[in-house]
Amino acid sequence: MAAAIASEARRRGLDFSIVRTGSRGLFWLEPLLEVETPEGQIGYGPLVAEDAASLFEAGFLVGGGHPKALGRINDIPYLAGQQRLVFARCGVTDPLSLDDYRRHHGLAGLARALTLGPEATVEEVVASGLRGRGGAGFPTGVKWRTVAGAQAEQKYVVCNADEGDSGAFADRMLTEGDPFLLIEGMAIAAVAVGATMGYVYIRSEYPHAFDAISRAIDQARAGGLLGASVLGSGHAFEVEARLGAGAYVCGEETSLLESLEGKRGQVRAKPPLPALSGLFGKPTVINNVLSFASVPWILEHGAKAYAGYGVGRSLGSQPFQLAGNVRHGGLVELPFGVTIRELVEGFGGGTRSGRPIRAVQVGGPLGAYFPETLFDTPLDYQSMAGAKGMLGHGGVVVFDDTVDMARQARFAFHFCAKESCGKCTPCRLGSIRGAETVDKIIAGKDRQKNVELLRDLCEVMTDGSLCALGGLTALPVLSALDHFHEDFAKAPARVAAE
Amino acid sequence: MPAARVFDIEIARAVIDRKRSTPGAALPILHDLQNQFGYIDDSALPLIADALNISRAEALGVVSFYHDFRRKPLDGRLLKLCRAESCQAMGCEDLVAHLETRHGIVPDDAESVASIHVETVYCLGNCALSPAALLDGEPIGRLDSDRLDAIVAKAREQTR
Numbered sequence: 001m002a003a004a005i006a007s008e009a010r011r012r013g014l015d016f017s018i019v020r021t022g023s024r025g026l027f028w029l030e031p032l033l034e035v036e037t038p039e040g041q042i043g044y045g046p047l048v049a050e051d052a053a054s055l056f057e058a059g060f061l062v063g064g065g066h067p068k069a070l071g072r073i074n075d076i077p078y079l080a081g082q083q084r085l086v087f088a089r090c091g092v093t094d095p096l097s098l099d100d101y102r103r104h105h106g107l108a109g110l111a112r113a114l115t116l117g118p119e120a121t122v123e124e125v126v127a128s129g130l131r132g133r134g135g136a137g138f139p140t141g142v143k144w145r146t147v148a149g150a151q152a153e154q155k156y157v158v159c160n161a162d163e164g165d166s167g168a169f170a171d172r173m174l175t176e177g178d179p180f181l182l183i184e185g186m187a188i189a190a191v192a193v194g195a196t197m198g199y200v201y202i203r204s205e206y207p208h209a210f211d212a213i214s215r216a217i218d219q220a221r222a223g224g225l226l227g228a229s230v231l232g233s234g235h236a237f238e239v240e241a242r243l244g245a246g247a248y249v250c251g252e253e254t255s256l257l258e259s260l261e262g263k264r265g266q267v268r269a270k271p272p273l274p275a276l277s278g279l280f281g282k283p284t285v286i287n288n289v290l291s292f293a294s295v296p297w298i299l300e301h302g303a304k305a306y307a308g309y310g311v312g313r314s315l316g317s318q319p320f321q322l323a324g325n326v327r328h329g330g331l332v333e334l335p336f337g338v339t340i341r342e343l344v345e346g347f348g349g350g351t352r353s354g355r356p357i358r359a360v361q362v363g364g365p366l367g368a369y370f371p372e373t374l375f376d377t378p379l380d381y382q383s384m385a386g387a388k389g390m391l392g393h394g395g396v397v398v399f400d401d402t403v404d405m406a407r408q409a410r411f412a413f414h415f416c417a418k419e420s421c422g423k424c425t426p427c428r429l430g431s432i433r434g435a436e437t438v439d440k441i442i443a444g445k446d447r448q449k450n451v452e453l454l455r456d457l458c459e460v461m462t463d464g465s466l467c468a469l470g471g472l473t474a475l476p477v478l479s480a481l482d483h484f485h486e487d488f489a490k491a492p493a494r495v496a497a498e
Numbered sequence: 499m500p501a502a503r504v505f506d507i508e509i510a511r512a513v514i515d516r517k518r519s520t521p522g523a524a525l526p527i528l529h530d531l532q533n534q535f536g537y538i539d540d541s542a543l544p545l546i547a548d549a550l551n552i553s554r555a556e557a558l559g560v561v562s563f564y565h566d567f568r569r570k571p572l573d574g575r576l577l578k579l580c581r582a583e584s585c586q587a588m589g590c591e592d593l594v595a596h597l598e599t600r601h602g603i604v605p606d607d608a609e610s611v612a613s614i615h616v617e618t619v620y621c622l623g624n625c626a627l628s629p630a631a632l633l634d635g636e637p638i639g640r641l642d643s644d645r646l647d648a649i650v651a652k653a654r655e656q657t658r
Binding site: 025027028163164165166167168169171172173204205206207208209242243244245246247248259260261262263264265266280321322323324325326329330331352361364365395397398399400403408411415418419421 | 559560563566583584622
């Protein structure tokens with residue numbers, strides 16, 4: 001599209017600059033073009049290359065009318081209804097321009113951290129109430145405090161960008177759309193805990209994100225944000241991007257560390273905590289992309305301002321991701337506490353197929369399926385746990401009424417079996433036995449007995465697995481069984497594929 | 499993705515030497531080898547083991563753990579098709595069935611010698627535009643059977 005606009009401009013002898021921004025997270029309107037006008041940014045989308053000529057004829061350079069004109073981009077209800085702290089710059093700036101980043105408040109958080117000093121920076125993050133956005137929700141500041149207090153000649157900062165949950169794409173969007181924010185967040189962590197080396201472990205399924213962060217790291221080094229003296233502070237910090245190799249379990253922090261060390265991505269038993277004995281046995285801050293990316297805002301505006309968003313012990317904002325069978329899929333950043341219904345019906349506008357919504361899975365392949373009757377559950381850590389689910393990474397996947405929930409339960413086991421690292425038995429074998437048991441239920445064999453067996457197996461996996469992969473597989477399975485039991489009692493006419 | 503090239507042990511040695519002193523070098527080296535040759539030849543394993551001071555069994559253990567690493571050459575194009583929940587909600591399994599009935603292509607068929615290989619992946623992070631795929635590293639959103647037919651036809655055209 002950009003090429004089509006550029007060539008049309010050349011043909012017409014017009015001169016203007018085209019900036020390739022990241023995504024606004026309005027995926028149903030993409031490819032999206034925005035023009036800077038005195039009235040603000042005017043949007044056009046979703047475009048195809050063939051629209052180029054008609055855009056010029058409509059005078060889009062001054063915001064002229066066109067069938068695909070969207071008006072002022074910030075007035076689009078989907079965006080106007082959000083509170084973007086982390087994603088404020090995404091889709092607005094040139095992702096690979098450090099100058100552009102600085103012009104849009106970039107590095108203000110790091111500058112304040114350098115003024116505050118390490119201890120006060122850690123306490124600021126503690127006071128903000130920020131919890132790990134990767135899924136586990138552990139308080140980020142407390143983790144940093146542990147690493148800061150550890151004595152070692154070498155400490156590490158590791159960014160977990162191995163976002164493998166289906167329905168989650170915020171890490172990818174941020175890494176591609178505002179990579180300097182991630183680097184700034186990691187640099188703040190490094191200064192706060194006294195680490196000099198950092199790694200971004202990014203999944204191989206995200207080749208563009210890997211490319212973006214690699215180029216951003218080079219520029220950050222050239223611009224003095226990384227290197228022997230971060231912004232002239234005397235703190236040394238280097239970052240290297242590393243590519244994963246298609247293992248979901250490497251999103252689990254200890255498995256990720258093993259993988260970074262060049263080993264099979266097998267989960268480690270905890271303790272010792274990575275904060276004390278992490279990468280290469282050294283104290284390590286390991287956080288998710290969104291956790292690091294939340295920190296610059298906290299430092300710039302203060303812990304109090306951040307803690308002013310959200311509810312209870314879920315403070316700040318959460319970038320939710322709307323996906324699956326949904327009309328308006330995209331990124332919605334809001335304070336914690338918004339309900340499932342507000343997201344999928346309000347922002348999402350119902351299903352893309354136009355059929356009724358039957359189920360919504362929150363939190364990726366290890367998250368629970370919710371029926372319509374639970375759509376008023378608020379999305380925060382406590383309410384989700386109360387409803388026997390979890391927030392995970394904030395991915396929300398919508399299914400219409402054609403979904404077969406017994407098959408979804410079977411898939412949860414199948415996925416666990418395929419991605420299990422193999423270290424612990426409940427996960428390695430339990431997942432296979434689970435899929436077989438669901439098959440028997442679907443086929444109508446000893447249903448009652450097998451449902452009991454299934455529940456028992458889920459209990460064993462929950463209590464006996466070493467990490468969240470085996471430990472949380474019961475969530476999608478049991479939620480499907482509890483809320484959609486009719487799908488497990490159908491006449492055994494259809495045999496599950498696979 | 500570069501086309502598969504004939505494995506050359508001297509080139510492999512040079513590729514391995516480039517990163518052998520990097521901390522935790524195994525994955526970076528394996529990615530470089532796969533970029534170079536399109537797969538990881540078994541005869542590179544002793545070289546890796548030697549360079550990293552690990553046993554051959556450990557080297558094999560690392561290669562075989564990760565879904566990405568191929569141990570056989572790959573000719574033709576590579577389509578990674580997402581079959582995770584978000585894409586299921588938008589009918590990715592219908593696309594899998596279509597591939598088999600219309601084109602005789604079964605995902606993850608190790609013996610396949612077709613001009614296009616289809617691999618199952620779980621999530622490409624393009625879930626707002628499901629069903630999603632990655633064709634030789636380029637993302638595709640809202641994949642449908644027509645687009646799939648065109649991709650298969652083009653791949654077969656190129657290898658003819």
